[in-house]
Amino acid sequence: MDLLLTHAYFLAEDEHEQRIMKPYPTLGLLYLKAWLDRAGFAVDLFDATFARPHELHSRLSLRDASVLGIYVNLTTRGPALALIARAKEVGWTVVLGGPEPANHPEKYLAAGADVIVFGEGEQTMAELLPALSRSGAHLLHDVAGLAFCDEWGEVVTTPPRPKMRDLDALPWPDREAIDVPAYLDCWRTAHGRSSLNLITARGCPYRCRWCSHAVFGYHHARRSPEDVAAELAHLRERWAPDMVWYADDVFTISPRWLAAYADIVDRRGLVTPFECITRADRVDEGVAGNLARLGCDRVWLGSESGSQRVLDAMERGVTVAQIERSTRLLQARGIRVGLFVMWGYEGEQRADIEATIEHVARVAPDSALTTVAYPIENTPYHKAVADRVVPLAAWAEGSDRARAVRGRPKAPYYAAASRRLQRRQAWQRLRRERPKAWLPAAGLALGESLDRARMRWYGARAGGGEA
8 A cells, every 4th residue: 555544633522513513524635545546556544533543543553554644724733743643653654734734834844744745735645655655755856845854854845836727637536435424424413414515616716814725825726517516416326415515615706607507407407405605795696596596505604794994904805785785695595694703803893893793683694603813824814913923722732723812802702792793693583583572582682781791891801992
């Protein structure tokens, strides 16, 4: 065997996901395995999602290959570092890919990794494996898209590899390499219906200042509608999921592509319920209609803020009015809308939070998820606040999420803001559906008042109540 692929995500150790129970396979690894298999390499894959760390560590003891490839993302730093240490103990050459090592290459090399792969891994790994066999991990200067340490221990970064443009040249992800029924059963048990993921494109060309582009840069490439429809047909025939998740960064980025895809899916009888993410400025009457034709159940929109001043500071390229209009267009066609809301972006003040709460109440999405802005390495947002970033844990024990920004209120302030937003939503929904339910409405109003007072208190402790 030439290569063992794995990742460091273990559902059994993720308390948050255990409450949600919506796991999906890691498509990047499945694409990589399919590409390398087709190129003639012998590749095995250990899917850690439903395993325990000791099971993966035991698998490494078999040493039936010399190269271990690990996908690492923002949330798996700690388990990945433990996996690297175990692999080096038993003699593996360790290659890392994904957004996390691309943002921290020197630290991962210092932690024992032999090679970091930047960007898309298919073509790079097909060149890297023979180079490792010939020269070892210190003489890889001719392979584009890498970081490694040379014979003197100096970090070498080779020129970037051009991004792939013809995504139809990719074989479909090798889902046969994993236990797909385990994912389906997990979904079905928790939610009464099963789901699988697929992608129609790679990358995002937009330049939101807090978003990481560590893998694809600002390049965007899209598969043909025919190829995506053929994969959808295969998923339905092979595993019959009740719904699918289009995992693109911006699913409706091309209205023309979406219309062509809807025509093919409709003609072939492949309409399947699904969820996706998109931008408010990429939804109009035609897009909303084609999403409905495709069977869309819910669209997630990055609202982020109800303050246009904050949206402009983020360089989101959308307006509050566009978010409101796109929500109405989608809901009018029976498509549920979820909003992502972000607190604490640089320059946000109390008035901006109040505007966001009012905005979400006015838009009346079917759901809203909140987070607090965290500065991911190498993003414009991180560069703007780097001198005020305060780690909340040692680097090896945390992630880029475990960072505070000096001068910003602490977590309880934003927790109170999130509760206010949820209470206001519930109050609005109650007014529409049960206008005479005055007692529950009074309870929600009281709860929001208490959280407003908490925000004043926590904000004052941070210095004047400004976020």
